[in-house]
Amino acid sequence: MATTTRAPELAAHAYPESESGIWSWVTTVDHKRIGILYLVTAFAFFIGGGIEALIMRLQLAGPDGQLTAGDTFNQLFTMHGTSMIFLAIMPLNASFFNFLIPLMIGARDVAYPRLNAFSYWLFLFGGLYLNASFIGGAPDVGWFAYAPLTESGYAPTKGVEFWIVGLAILGLASIISSLNFIVTILNMRAPGLTFRRLPVFVWMTLITSFLIVFAFPPFTVATILLFFDRLLGSQFFIQTAGGGGDPVLWQHMFWFFGHPEVYILILPAMGIVSEVLPTFARKPLFGYTAVVFSGLSIGFLGFTVWAHHMFVVGLGALPNAVFAASTMLIAIPTGVKVLNWSATLYEGSISLKTPFYFAVGFLVLFTIGGLSGMMHASPPVDAQQSDSYWIVAHLHYVLFGGALMGFFAGMYYWIPKMSGRILNEKLGQLHFWSMFIGMNVTFGPMHVLGNDGMPRRIYTFPSDQGWDEWNLVATIGSFVIAVSILVFMYNVFISLVRGKKAEADPWDGQTLEWSIPSPPPVYNFAAIPVVGSNRPHWDAKYGGAPEQPEPEEGGIHMPPPSYWPVVVAFTLSMAAVGLLYSYPLAAIGVIATIAGAFAWAKEPVDIPSDGSNGQPH
Amino acid sequence: MAQTFTPRGHGAAHPPTSLGLDMRKLGMWAFLGSESLFFATLITNFFVNRSSERADYCNGLTYADLAIGLTSVGAFILLMSSLTMVLALAALRDGNRRMYRTWIVSTALLGTSFLCIQIYEFTEFALHGKGMSSNNFGAAFFALTGFHGTHVLIGVIWLFSLLFLRVGHNVKRPLEYVVGGQAGLRTHREPTDGGAGIPVELCGLYWHFVDLVWVFIFTLIYLLPMDDPCGEAHEALSAVSHLTVL
């Protein structure tokens, strides 16, 4: 079908020509390729963060550990937290957004394909930038970087600067990609795909995107102010005898971002589970509307609870009570969701495949994590648990047991769509069980350790505290997790090489992505589908779908690849490097960025001369 | 057949948008929402540090140093630049490209003069040793107005670059028509602005937002009253304070 004719006004412009090989990936604006790039890169960072965790667990395996000195340990837990949140879970979610959102809403690409590529390259360079700090001393202040510990007097290396600027780059990448998804979801749905028919995963992506767009700017401002403190001698977050500011302000600004961030991490997993469970229970999702509105209220309430991270700061009884109440409110929509997922399973004819195992694993572990979270929603209880291993246990149950279990459910569910191969079922179940057991053996004992008074972030402990056994158990568990991840990687490798070929619809799915071949063609849909319910592909298979249009003659209009996203992302990162090491380099980077942006704007995109195309960039 | 992105011909129909709105405008508004929280945090920071009770308050910039007169001129300039901006868009929509260019250049020049005033103000303060490290009132002031100034600078660059971009070249066509509309389905509208003039409108939205932020900053920083125990000491502060009285 492909004709290579090019509109006359575009013919003169030098577009990247390769359609395979490395340059085709560097210049791609195809959302599916960008999704895969995100997936591979984020998984690499995930492995890095996991290795950091293993080293820490080795250090803590027994009393008086000698493996890493105190400062290295501090760098490890800071980089572990920062990497897992900003370089692993968020971009892993972004990879699903990229790959799936256009497929699920019946579109051929996202709203701004070039900006989408730009987000990916910024993410990659930002991640490398952050990890480059290990050379001169990584940030060693914890992932929430409490002031005044981050001020130059207490953190003299450039680690904190790397953290600030690296996260500014990553934040920019996240905001841009979220704007992209907001517009894509609002404006590029297939005919008939109203908001009441959107798949839950798309809804959760929309909510997550709004959370990112609203929560990241306060964080960026906070880090910039910290940068001023360190670089220009202002005193926003440090108090001295002569005056200065208030370290508590940092905590407010950080957690005003930090709590929505928690939902940014978990809502996509909730969306994945809401797609996986109905497919394998062969029932529609129980209470679709309730699940969607719960997601919306979680998103909204997420902005009203931040000070529950600060109960021990001493805000006073009234603020603590208000924030405790709003925190407990969040349990209601979360409980509604858990109930709906459970009710979806009730009387379903369940097909016990690996994605389903992971989804149920999510359900169980996330509920445990939610319950322990409810406990320290109460300020007096939190006063006991704050800064102890109890918190570590809680957050890993919701982020590992929640977000990552959901992510793996999505991997087993959608890798056939991405690659055209089904992952090995036996290895998948081995992966699930080893991960499920390893996870509980690692993080379960931390509840006990926390209750026994073991503080977070200590790099060693004496043997007379009664913490020896449980720490050893947790370390063993962490290596079980590591083995399970190796099983997963082996599974992906072996299945991609000689796994079973996936048909278009291997799981009897209900959403639009299963109506097209695996892997999907570049243009996704030969004809944009017409949607009649929130289970369009079931309608198509079992009756009830509205009449579908025929593919049009004359080829399909796809955005051309571009050099500019990677170029501008590079020049911007160059400016970021210059900011720390050489101002002339920073100036060159800024000027090159402006020039690159201008060239980007000048690059003719395929807007037809009647101007009716809604997909300009 | 190799999978390919090559079909780039104009023969194919383009999917209409679900809301009937232009993609870029929708994205711009979402972006402005993000920017709103950016400035809200800076304003918050200013309010938290807006206190004369700190021991080092009198060491640096104080409330009495802020020049209402000079700043009022700045506020006037920005408001006028917003007017010229909408006039530019209106001229483009009317097909009057000469007036469009005139108004765009005026907007950019007004923005530049605002920047000049701000640079003058900052330089004066710096010359009197009132910088980021002197006290937190000043530091928060510089952070907030400095980031606003940076936004103005980006806006000025954007405005000038509009002159070199091909915008609004197909503006004189009838704008509204409807496609789709299958039975039982919501009617889909083509983006009715049809892409014409949208780059200018986007720049305008950004520019008005920057003006809007100044509307807030002007009142919240300069006009809200505040006790200043060391205001008297700075009576002789050069030209800035000469302009303090209207």
Added chain:
Amino acid sequence: MSAGTEGEHTSRGAGVSRQPAPHHKHPPYVTVAVWLLIVTIAEVIWALLPINDLIMVPILLIMMALKALGVVGWYMHLKSDSRVFTYLASGPFLISVGLIIVLFTLFGGFAERFF
């Protein structure tokens, strides 16, 4: 979000109110500018008057809001444009105002500064 849901059903899609060029009826831009100027001058004069803060501050904030509405409503076309844009803008605006007020309160703003 729900904003979009409602906006979708509104009869005022984008540009419905905007007539095709060149018979374009523009909003009263110059009149709005004159009003903005008048309010700005009033603001400055009001701020220089020796008045109790309790009266001074609320009036200043009201004048600020009026100016903001003028800019957003006419210059940014929210008054005549699709309501989706209004919803998109008001959500973050409300969160912003909430952030400022809550932190202002928590840092003792109402207790120490103005009142």
